Amino acid sequence: METRNDEVICLFQDKVSELLLKHRSILDSISKHAESAVRVNRAITKSVTGCGCISVNARKQQIPAEISFEDCRKYMVTHIEGVLCENCKETIEEEIGNHLFYLTALCHLLDFKLDDVLHKEYERINALGHFHLL
Ligand SMILES: [Zn+2]
Numbered sequence: 001m002e003t004r005n006d007e008v009i010c011l012f013q014d015k016v017s018e019l020l021l022k023h024r025s026i027l028d029s030i031s032k033h034a035e036s037a038v039r040v041n042r043a044i045t046k047s048v049t050g051c052g053c054i055s056v057n058a059r060k061q062q063i064p065a066e067i068s069f070e071d072c073r074k075y076m077v078t079h080i081e082g083v084l085c086e087n088c089k090e091t092i093e094e095e096i097g098n099h100l101f102y103l104t105a106l107c108h109l110l111d112f113k114l115d116d117v118l119h120k121e122y123e124r125i126n127a128l129g130h131f132h133l134l
Pocket of ligand 1 (some may be wrong): 047052087089
């Protein structure tokens with residue numbers, strides 16, 4: 001069954017393939033994909049070290065010994081303090097979008113349908129539950 005999200009994903013992939021003139025080579029897309037991932041991480045880092053709207057207070061996760069795997073979530077923390085300001089949120093969102101562009105470019109060049117990949121991954125994590133991260 002097609003949903004509106006599927007349509008957006010297909011339209012997005014079509015548009016990316018249209019715009020892939022400059023980075024037609026798989027090598028260009030691989031390097032742009034890696035670079036865009038770094039830019040996402042850099043934007044998050046700048047929110048901490050440049051803007052300061054969020055900070056990171058990290059330490060070892062404190063999980064009681066006798067606890068079910070499902071209950072672990074209650075004790076796991078993100079190590080993020082604060083909330084992204086509108087500026088940082090906008091910047092990070094743009095970088096994530098750019099990263100998605102190059103991920104989609106890789107899908108296109110290797111003849112994967114992004115919506116198929118997402119559906120298969122959804123089914124996989126749905127079937128594996130918490131165990132997909134082990
Ligand atoms: Zn900020």
